Amino acid sequence: xxxxxxxxxxxxxxxxxxxxxxxxxxxxxxxxxxxxxxxxxxxxxxxxxxxxxxxxxxxxxxxxxxxxxxxxxxxxxxxxxxxxxxxxxxxxxxxxxxxxxxxxxxxxxxxxxxxxxxxxxxxxxxxxxxxxxxxxxxxxxxxxxxxxxxxxxxxxxxxxxxxxxxxxxxxxxxxxxxxxxxxxxxxxxxxxxxxxxxxxxxxxxxxxxxxxxxxxxxxxxxxxxxxxxxxxxxxxxxxxxxxxxxxxxxxxxxxxxxxxxxxxxxxxxxxxxxxxxxxxxxxxxxxxxxxxxxxxxxxxxxxxxxxxxxxxxxxxxxxxxxxxxxxxxxxxxxxxxxxxxxxx
Numbered sequence: 001x002x003x004x005x006x007x008x009x010x011x012x013x014x015x016x017x018x019x020x021x022x023x024x025x026x027x028x029x030x031x032x033x034x035x036x037x038x039x040x041x042x043x044x045x046x047x048x049x050x051x052x053x054x055x056x057x058x059x060x061x062x063x064x065x066x067x068x069x070x071x072x073x074x075x076x077x078x079x080x081x082x083x084x085x086x087x088x089x090x091x092x093x094x095x096x097x098x099x100x101x102x103x104x105x106x107x108x109x110x111x112x113x114x115x116x117x118x119x120x121x122x123x124x125x126x127x128x129x130x131x132x133x134x135x136x137x138x139x140x141x142x143x144x145x146x147x148x149x150x151x152x153x154x155x156x157x158x159x160x161x162x163x164x165x166x167x168x169x170x171x172x173x174x175x176x177x178x179x180x181x182x183x184x185x186x187x188x189x190x191x192x193x194x195x196x197x198x199x200x201x202x203x204x205x206x207x208x209x210x211x212x213x214x215x216x217x218x219x220x221x222x223x224x225x226x227x228x229x230x231x232x233x234x235x236x237x238x239x240x241x242x243x244x245x246x247x248x249x250x251x252x253x254x255x256x257x258x259x260x261x262x263x264x265x266x267x268x269x270x271x272x273x274x275x276x277x278x279x280x281x282x283x284x285x286x287x288x289x290x291x292x293x294x295x296x297x298x299x300x301x302x303x304x305x306x307x308x309x310x311x312x313x314x315x316x317x318x319x320x321x322x323x324x325x326x327x328x329x330x331x332x333x334x335x336x337x338x339x340x341x342x343x344x
């Protein structure tokens with residue numbers, strides 16, 4: 001169990017190089033502490049450790065090689081590089097260039113803590129940890145984790161700040177890999193015709209999920225990236241769950257009359273939404289009707305692809321059952337959009 005002396009002893013004063021004489025410019029307070037500073041013991045501990053690493057110098061070979069592209073996202077670049085099977089030195093250099101240009105100290109902390117494209121350097125990792133905003137408690141915890149890990153576990157900003165840039169994409173990549181593995185296991189050993197039908201349905205599900213993400217989520221909010229990823233993931237999770245249910249014989253049972261009633265209600269709701277004008281209390285955000293129209297077309301293509309797949313793989317399933325199941329879900333989505341435009 002680590003205590004306050006653990007962090008104090010992590011980097012003795014002897015590591016401070018001669019660059020103390022040079023000085024370093026910091027755009028923000030250092031350490032970059034936010035909120036109340038009532039815990040004087042923790043504050044003193046953080047200040048002491050951060051001052052010990054304040055003038056750690058970035059090695060010359062790690063310095064920016066070129067100007068980073070305008071509006072680059074270092075966090076997104078970092079997690080994209082991390083997800084590749086093979087990541088080149090040039091890929092990591094691009095991450096560093098962007099992180100230095102935009103002042104993304106959390107990414108620089110991860111690079112030097114994990115040794116991603118650079119030699120691991122605890123002192124620099126801690127310096128950049130001190131330069132990344134956080135409360136006294138958060139920063140103390142961040143520094144302790146760097147010290148305690150001993151080079152064993154990876155440091156990941158998403159554990160501390162799940163809503164940070166790139167974290168939603170990282171979670172979705174991990175979910176997508178897990179989902180692909182599970183679906184691959186389900187379809188293993190199927191007949192070629194069944195595989196083709198499944199692949200078509202999966203492609204249509206992805207297309208619809210992407211349209212839901214891009215066209216039916218409000219991107220004006222601060223957390224829009226996380227919300228978009230969650231919306232897309234939810235659609236793909238439903239597809240996976242449906243296939244698992246069908247494999248276990250859990251088939252939807254709706255009559256033709258029940259489907260017809262649901263279909264009529266969905267069409268009425270869609271027309272009502274497309275004809276409605278936003279009221280002053282509307283919370284539709286920047287969702288546009290043209291985008292909803294595109295998404296509706298993508299959903300119809302998804303429904304047809306699913307019906308073709310299930311007719312091949314699960315011939316005992318009545319087509320009215322599948323259509324009613326999918327229509328029920330789409331009706332709920334359109335109802336939510338209609339309520340949003342009318343401020344209900």
